[in-house]
Amino acid sequence: MRRLEAYNVLSDVEFRDRHAHLVLKEKEMDPKSQAFVSALVYTVLQHSLFLDYQFQDLVDAKLPKEVALVIKMACAQYFKMDDVPDYALVNEYVELTKTIGKKRYSGVVNAVLKKVIKRGLRPIEETGLKRASIEYSMPLWILNLLSKQYDEKFAIDYAIYCQEIKPSYVRINTLKDYPLDMSYFDEYNNALIAKSELFRSDYLENGVVLIQDINSQKVVPFMNLEDNLEVLDCCCGPGTKTSHIAALMNNTGQIDGVELHQSRADKTSELMERVGATNATIITSDVLEYQTDKKYDRILLDAPCSGLGVLSHKHDLRYHIKPEDLDALVLLQADMLDHVATLLEVDGILVYATCTLNRKENEKQVEAFLARNSNYELLESELCNPMETLGDGFYIAQCRRTC
Incomplete structure (x- = not known):
């Protein structure tokens, strides 16, 4: 039952704080079922608060969360997806209520959905x-x-x-000499956009091109890379920027990539092999615990952040992140900056990047870092406005160690 599969994914996301794309990867379904389940899951997540609003005034506040989720799924199909006959829609979700062990609430679901359908869109009276x-x-x-x-x-x-469909931007991997059919791409603002034909080719599997947001592609060029440099890439998983560093250094020099999570470190190593990057060593470690006698010419700190700049394609993140999380992230970022700052050569470049729009994690963070570290200066910074660039919200700061 496809709706049951979708319910199971959504319950993992909403009640167990898991990420939808990871849960979906674990499911073994035929392509048609996979398409339906993915569409329903992401529709619910993309429109979650809107969908809640459509029925919240019709239910008791004590309604079990599992039953509320079933009603939300039905509203997602009714308001945001393909047409399903009203009677069939109600029947399907009444049956789902029974299947998940909430049979006693099947009458409630039946009554609420009939009221939702009769009323249509509930007017939003707020401003x-x-x-x-x-x-x-x-x-x-x-x-x-x-x-x-x-x-x-x-x-x-x-x-x-964040409710609109975004282009899939790609970056060509210059480490591979591979003939490209440019008819697979469109161009926007000096960046390439994947056409649907690209996903039916072997370009991605062979590491010839990589999916990478237009503003994410701006980060590594801020490092002013040259051949034969010693580079530290902090929080490197899943490796997209690491591969960009390798490409801009033409597979010369040495990249030490540090990643806390073993699964992301493994993915980074796998990506290095796929794209043909031979100058990167991936180390599983907490950045704050990483020690070395080496001094680096360049350091990238792609810092853990609130992710408020990527909500257009990570719809569940907007519900996972909480206001109280931000202060802890700011402290972690500051500790990481201070730690890696000691590992850079004099005249070396430290690039700090986030995918958030929160100024406390961006401009304010760098201002505080420079105030604490008088041997650093800010050379350049950029806030990438999502609406102006049609990409993710990114902040990038380029700092130089002066002594």
């Missing part, structure tokens, strides 16, 4: 950020944060942007 939070399923605290740090228009525009 401003509160309305945008419901309409575009963006947690209100995120909108309040962005409104305070930028302005209300930026916050609402970003919420709208």
